[in-house]
Amino acid sequence: MKVSFCKLEDIPDDKTTTVDFFDREVLVFKVDGQPKAVLNICMHLGGPMKRDGNKLICEWHGAEFECGQGKCLKGPADPGSQLITLPTRVENGMLTYVYGE
Numbered sequence: 001m002k003v004s005f006c007k008l009e010d011i012p013d014d015k016t017t018t019v020d021f022f023d024r025e026v027l028v029f030k031v032d033g034q035p036k037a038v039l040n041i042c043m044h045l046g047g048p049m050k051r052d053g054n055k056l057i058c059e060w061h062g063a064e065f066e067c068g069q070g071k072c073l074k075g076p077a078d079p080g081s082q083l084i085t086l087p088t089r090v091e092n093g094m095l096t097y098v099y100g101e
């Protein structure tokens with residue numbers, strides 16, 4: 001299964017862009033030049049997040065997650081929790097979700 005998210009050139013270096021994925025919001029961004037795609041769902045109660053430097057911060061209660069691996073840095077989300085990172089690769093200049101291929 002493949003789903004194209006966006007052109008690689010449209011992903012900002014230090015911000016995020018948002019794409020739709022089966023009616024769920026996905027944050028797309030770069031970390032050290034590498035594209036990442038993360039479901040925009042905080043591991044506390046599902047709030048939306050915004051990027052601040054190398055962190056994604058929940059807009060509802062302030063939980064913080066690091067951008068690279070999505071690990072929780074600060075509660076109230078469980079300290080062992082991790083954001084849901086989607087498997088992707090670049091195909092024909094497009095960041096593409098790839099599963100089972």
Ligand code: FES
Nearest residue numbers: 042044045047058
């Ligand atoms: S929903 Fe994100 S910190 Fe509560």
